[in-house]
Amino acid sequence: xxxxxxxxxxxxxxxxxxxxxxxxxxxxxxxxxxxxxxxxxxxxxxxxxxxxxxxxxxxxxxxxxxxxxxxxxxxxxxxxxxxxxxxxxxxxxxxxxxxxxxxxxxxxxxxxxxxxxxxxxxxxxxxxxxxxxxxxxxxxxxxxxxxxxxxxxxxxxxxxxxxxxxxxxxxxxxxxxxxxxxxxxxxxxxxxxxxxxxxxxxxxxxxxxxxxxxxxxxxxxxxxxx
Amino acid sequence: xxxxxxxxxxxxxxxxxxxxxxxxxxxxxxxxxxxxxxxxxxxxxxxxxxxxxxxxxxxxxxxxxxxxxxxxxxxxxxxxxxxxxxxxxxxxxxxxxxxxxxxxxxxxxxxxxxxxxxxxxxxxxxxxxxxxxxxxxxxxxxxxxxxxxxxxxxxxxxxxxxxxxxxxxxxxxxxxxxxxxxxxxxxxxxxxxxxxxxxxxxxxxxxxxxxxxxxxxxxxxxxxxxxxxxxxxxxxxxxxxxxxxxxxxxxxxxxxxxxxxxxxxxxxxxxxxxxxxxxxxxxxxxxxxxxxxxxxxxxxxxxxxxxxxxxxxxxxxxxxxxxxxxxxxxxxxxxxxxxxxxxxxxxxxxxxxxxxxxxxxxxxxxxxxxxxxxxxxxxxxxxxxxxxxxxxxxxxxxxxxxxxxxxxxxxxxxxxxxxxxxxxxxxxxxxxxxxxxxxxxxxxxxxxxxxxxxxxxxxxxxxxxxxxxxxxxxxxxxxxxxxxxxxxxxxxxxxxxxxxxxxxxxxxxxxxxxxxxxxxxxxxxxxxxxxxxxxxxxxxxxxxxxxxxxxxxxxxxxxxxxxxxxxxxxxxxxxxxxxxxxxxxxxxxxxxxxxxxxxxxxxxxxxxxxxxxxxxxx
Numbered sequence: 001x002x003x004x005x006x007x008x009x010x011x012x013x014x015x016x017x018x019x020x021x022x023x024x025x026x027x028x029x030x031x032x033x034x035x036x037x038x039x040x041x042x043x044x045x046x047x048x049x050x051x052x053x054x055x056x057x058x059x060x061x062x063x064x065x066x067x068x069x070x071x072x073x074x075x076x077x078x079x080x081x082x083x084x085x086x087x088x089x090x091x092x093x094x095x096x097x098x099x100x101x102x103x104x105x106x107x108x109x110x111x112x113x114x115x116x117x118x119x120x121x122x123x124x125x126x127x128x129x130x131x132x133x134x135x136x137x138x139x140x141x142x143x144x145x146x147x148x149x150x151x152x153x154x155x156x157x158x159x160x161x162x163x164x165x166x167x168x169x170x171x172x173x174x175x176x177x178x179x180x181x182x183x184x185x186x187x188x189x190x191x192x193x194x195x196x197x198x199x200x201x202x203x204x205x206x207x208x209x210x211x212x213x214x215x216x217x218x219x220x221x222x223x224x225x226x
Numbered sequence: 227x228x229x230x231x232x233x234x235x236x237x238x239x240x241x242x243x244x245x246x247x248x249x250x251x252x253x254x255x256x257x258x259x260x261x262x263x264x265x266x267x268x269x270x271x272x273x274x275x276x277x278x279x280x281x282x283x284x285x286x287x288x289x290x291x292x293x294x295x296x297x298x299x300x301x302x303x304x305x306x307x308x309x310x311x312x313x314x315x316x317x318x319x320x321x322x323x324x325x326x327x328x329x330x331x332x333x334x335x336x337x338x339x340x341x342x343x344x345x346x347x348x349x350x351x352x353x354x355x356x357x358x359x360x361x362x363x364x365x366x367x368x369x370x371x372x373x374x375x376x377x378x379x380x381x382x383x384x385x386x387x388x389x390x391x392x393x394x395x396x397x398x399x400x401x402x403x404x405x406x407x408x409x410x411x412x413x414x415x416x417x418x419x420x421x422x423x424x425x426x427x428x429x430x431x432x433x434x435x436x437x438x439x440x441x442x443x444x445x446x447x448x449x450x451x452x453x454x455x456x457x458x459x460x461x462x463x464x465x466x467x468x469x470x471x472x473x474x475x476x477x478x479x480x481x482x483x484x485x486x487x488x489x490x491x492x493x494x495x496x497x498x499x500x501x502x503x504x505x506x507x508x509x510x511x512x513x514x515x516x517x518x519x520x521x522x523x524x525x526x527x528x529x530x531x532x533x534x535x536x537x538x539x540x541x542x543x544x545x546x547x548x549x550x551x552x553x554x555x556x557x558x559x560x561x562x563x564x565x566x567x568x569x570x571x572x573x574x575x576x577x578x579x580x581x582x583x584x585x586x587x588x589x590x591x592x593x594x595x596x597x598x599x600x601x602x603x604x605x606x607x608x609x610x611x612x613x614x615x616x617x618x619x620x621x622x623x624x625x626x627x628x629x630x631x632x633x634x635x636x637x638x639x640x641x642x643x644x645x646x647x648x649x650x651x652x653x654x655x656x657x658x659x660x661x662x663x664x665x666x667x668x669x670x671x672x673x674x675x676x677x678x679x680x681x682x683x684x685x686x687x688x689x690x691x692x693x694x695x696x697x698x699x700x701x702x703x704x705x706x707x708x709x710x711x712x713x714x715x716x717x718x719x720x721x722x723x724x725x726x727x728x729x730x731x732x733x734x735x736x737x738x739x740x741x742x743x744x745x746x747x748x749x750x751x752x753x754x755x756x757x758x759x760x761x762x763x764x765x766x767x768x769x770x771x772x773x774x775x776x777x778x779x780x781x782x783x784x785x786x787x788x789x790x791x792x793x794x795x796x797x798x799x800x801x802x803x804x805x806x807x808x809x810x811x812x813x814x815x816x817x818x819x820x821x822x823x824x825x826x827x828x829x830x831x832x833x834x835x836x837x838x839x840x841x842x843x844x
Contacts, residue, residue: 034709035680049408063412072405076427082406086413120798128409135413150569150799151736155780155792162791177709180739184782184792207784221710222784223717225742225766 001025001058001139001171008041008052015041017195018054023139023188026169028161030186030203032179032218038195039175043143046173059139059171063132067144069124073116079127080112086135101130104168105160122153126160133164140164141173146181154181161185179222183207191215252503258496265312277306288479295485298471307468308485315464316493318379319445325383326444327437330390338398338425339417349395355388363388364447368456375464378457382447386440393436397429435505442497449490465490529597533557534697534730535581539594542576542585550576550802552754555829556732558698563724563731565741565762567777568751571799574734577751578700581732582617599697613643616691616729620703622683625690626675632686633659633671639693658689662719681712688719692727699724699731705740717744738777741765747835750774753800753810756829760836770832770843773811809840817842 001023008016016038023029033039045052047064063086066072073082080098087097099109105126116124125145132140142161146154162185164170176182182189183203190200191214199212210216281301288296295304333352337345355363368381401407402425410420451457452466453473460467465486472483530536535558542551551573558564568574578584580591583603596603599614606614619625627635636655640646646654652671659667662685675683684704691699701720705713721744724731733745741748741762748765750758750773758771769775779793786792797814800806809815812822821841832838 034711047408047412049412064409066405066409068405072409074406074424074428077423085410085415122798131409131413151738151777151781152569152795153798154794155782156794158782159791159794179710180782180784180786183784184786184788203788217711219784221714223710223713223737223739223743224783225739225778225781 001056003042003046004055004057006042006045006052006054006056008038008045008050010041014195016045016052019192019195019197021190021197021200023059023171023173025171026165027187028165028172028174028185030182030189031173031175031192032177032182032189033192034177034218036194037192039192040143042192043141043173043175046139047141061135061137062139062141063135063137064141064143065125065128065132065145068148069121069128069145070116070148072128073124075116077115078112079107079114079116079119082116082127083112083130083134085131097134098130101134102127104133104164105130120153121149122157125149125157129160129164133168133170137170139171139173141175143175144177147176147178158185179207179218191218249503251499252506255496255499255501255503258492259500262312262316262493262496265309266316267313269309269312273306273309276303277310278302286475286479289481296479296482298482304468304472304482304485307463308465308489311464311468311486312489312493314458314462315445315448315466315489318375318448318458318464319382319441322379322382322444322448323386323437323441325379326386327390327433327440329383330387330392331394331433333387333391334394335398335421335425337395338402339421352388352391352395356392358388360385360389361447361450364451365454365456368451373456373459375458375462378448378451381451381456382444385447386444390433390436390440394429394433397432398425401425401428432505435501438504439498439501442494442501445497446490446494449486465493529595529600530557531600532559533597534560534562534599535732536595536597537577537581537593538596539592540577540580540596541592542573542580542589543592544589544802546803548801548803549805550754551580552805554751554754554756556749556756556759558730558732560697560730561724561728562747563721563733563745565745565748566732566734566751567736567738567741567748569736569799571753571801572751573754573802574736574751575702578617578702578732578734582615582700583611584617609643612639613694614697616688616694616696616699618684618687618691618699618701618704620706622680622687622707623675625687626683628675631672631674632678636671636686636690636693639690643694654693655689658692659686661692662686662689662723663715664689679712680708681715684708684712684716685719688716688723692723695727696729699729700734701731702734703736704733706735706737713740714743720744738765739781739783750777753805754802755810755839756837757811757840758836758838759829760833760838764833764836768833768836770836770838771811771840772815772817772842 003019003021006016006019007014019042031039041050043064044050046056047062083101084094084098087094089097098112102109102111107123107126119127146157149157158181161174165172174182174185186203188200189203189206190197191212193214199206199210199215206215210219279302284293284297284301286297286299287293293303293305295308297303333348337349364381364385367384368377371377371380407420407424410424448457449466449469452464453470455470458464458467468486469483472486476483538555540551540554541549543549554577566574566577576585581603585591598606633652633655636658637651640651640654656667656671659670664670664682664685670678678686705716708716720731735741742765745762748760748762749756750771752773758769758774760769766778769778776793776795780795782792795814800810808823808825809827812818815822827839827841829837829839832843
């Protein structure tokens with residue numbers, strides 16, 4: 001799919017300023033930027049949650065996974081009901097489909113009868129991913145899906161994201177402020193700054209030979225253990 | 227969709243159904259409401275006949291043994307009439323509440339299903355009606371729809387409706403803005419399904435509570451209507467009508483008016499108290515019951531005279547067997563920066579809170595020793611603690627008063643703790659703001675917190691800590707809410723500040739990579755205990771505890787091999803109430819043996835300047 005000249009305005013404030021970005025099929029495009037850079041507004045525009053001007057071609061069914069898995073699942077719905085929300089089938093077919101979707105995100109089918117409060121953060125985020133997959137999306141938008149998770153479960157969710165691309169050929173817009181995380185999962189990286197994409201290209205190139213000053217500043221600021 | 231019933235237990239073992247608290251008000255409310263319901267059921271069959279019996283010989287009497295509340299103009303016993311009228315009064319109130327509640331909920335929910343223009347029209351109408359006095363609305367409706375019980379019920383219903391509509395609207399708007407409703411919209415779920423599936427179930431609880439309280443209000447309102455002659459007409463009678471009839475005789479025989487008045491008051495109070503108690507019970511989530519077990523800490527041995535902070539066997543416990551911090555010990559030398567790393571729920575923030583005396587109620591803190599600058603924290607005055615210890619939290623906005631200028635808030639520290647004059651305090655505030663590299667500190671001091679960026683606010687909070695000369699700075703996730711480029715600056719600032727002032731620092735974070743940037747020594751916490759401690763220089767290569775190693779391995783950095791899956795730790799950290807007798811990490815550990823789950827490994831010296839708590843580390 002391709003995003004062309006996309007602009008999002010909130011009153012007089014331009015959150016996203018004529019962004020053009022291509023998401024090749026079966027690829028993960030990582031979008032990195034700091035708070036206020038417009039990356040979440042871009043995600044919401046692509047998902048149809050905020051009005052925008054410009055064109056989005058080639059993705060009719062876009063689903064989104066949100067940052068906070070504690071707020072993105074209805075506390076009054078069982079896991080099975082949440083995951084089945086986007087599934088248009090009869091009762092028995094839906095049940096089988098929910099089981100398949102839970103399997104895709106490596107959750108046991110027995111979890112379908114549980115409520116979100118009984119799940120850990122990582123499990124909830126898997127449920128949210130399964131719910132999005134239920135609509136068979138052309139594009140999955142993942143907006144900071146690991147930033148509310150503990151480090152020890154973050155790795156498992158990132159592995160899941162990559163395996164979904166490899167096994168289902170899923171196209172994804174993966175948004176994060178964490179450059180190391182974006183580098184790990186993405187095929188293409190786009191750097192956003194003040195509403196504009198200042199640099200984009202294959203991950204190794206952007207990380208290895210950053211062309212823009214801002215990208216260099218971001219790279220330098222990544223905390224390192226050693 | 228699954229039909230499996232939800233598991234009966236909850237993960238943390240808290241009761242999920244809110245229970246009515248046993249406060250006197252709640253008990254009184256429940257008793258009064260129960261009595262009213264019994265009266266409504268049993269009243270008419272028992273006293274119906276005597277309430278209708280006309281006795282020409284006993285007209286308009288006052289209280290007597292035969293008629294404790296007197297008689298009316300037809301000689302009917304007023305006590306019996308009050309008892310019988312209960313059913314009718316309560317039924318009318320219930321009808322009015324249901325009419326008002328239903329109309330209000332529909333009106334309030336409609337804007338979230340209707341398209342823009344009609345939705346705005348309804349919202350506007352509701353807003354106008356909310357501003358209109360309720361009783362006036364009720365009287366107007368009652369007069370228009372005809373005198374009598376029906377008019378009064380309709381009137382009170384109409385008067386209640388706008389409040390319900392507004393409440394529903396507000397609650398629905400909150401739910402409608404949630405991520406799960408956004409997700410449902412993207413999945414193509416219809417507006418009507420979103421309303422019935424997501425919005426209504428999530429707002430039902432507060433609405434039901436509101437209904438109970440409205441019932442009390444409706445009862446009083448209806449009595450008022452009848453009293454004004456707009457309500458129930460003879461030969462029917464409710465409490466309001468009896469009051470109206472009795473009121474004419476109040477100077478001669480006051481008891482005839484007191485009976486119905488007392489009934490109205492008791493019922494109204496009962497429903498309001500019960501509604502109140504239910505609302506409180508719904509808002510409360512904490513577990514009660516079992517008292518916390520704070521064991522007496524072992525003898526801590528000799529204090530370390532050189533340490534800025536010395537903690538021995540610190541335990542923080544909450545009622546219900548919840549113990550988030552379990553026998554933690556740590557020592558910080560002057561000028562040293564110690565990182566305390568752990569996942570959410572590991573107890574790291576409560577450790578900081580315990581040192582600063584900030585553990586929230588009903589938590590209890592026990593320790594063998596807690597010395598700050600050589601003095602027991604419990605013996606330090608607020609002022610002494612305030613000048614020896616500086617705390618920096620994750621959200622700088624929570625540490626700054628949004629209504630006051632930044633400079634004034636800093637100056638207040640100098641004036642309260644150091645007794646400085648206004649001019650001197652302001653001068654020092656500007657000096658400190660400059661010290662944390664805030665550009666144009668004099669101008670920043672005159673600004674309000676919201677005019678500064680997140681990074682600048684965090685600098686201002688650090689400057690506030692530097693108004694005194696702290697021996698220890700505790701920074702609890704100070705950079706978590708900040709961008710990476712700003713985070714780097716704040717980390718540098720913390721390093722600079724400690725080097726310059728000789729203060730020590732305890733740096734609390736969930737991000738083990740940040741520790742590498744700033745700290746000298748790192749302590750890793752898991753399920754309330756320190757499992758490993760070592761110099762930061764050895765963290766990446768020589769960490770020994772399986773948990774520390776797994777944490778480091780699961781963290782992607784700029785050199786991670788992109789072709790290999792990331793390491794991850796199966797399972798989850800046990801909740802503070804679930805920690806067993808053995809090693810808390812045993813369930814998730816690849817090296818675990820039978821001994822690990824049975825017996826807790828002690829924290830013993832390991833390698834150079836390190837300590838580790840693991841049976842399998844040799």
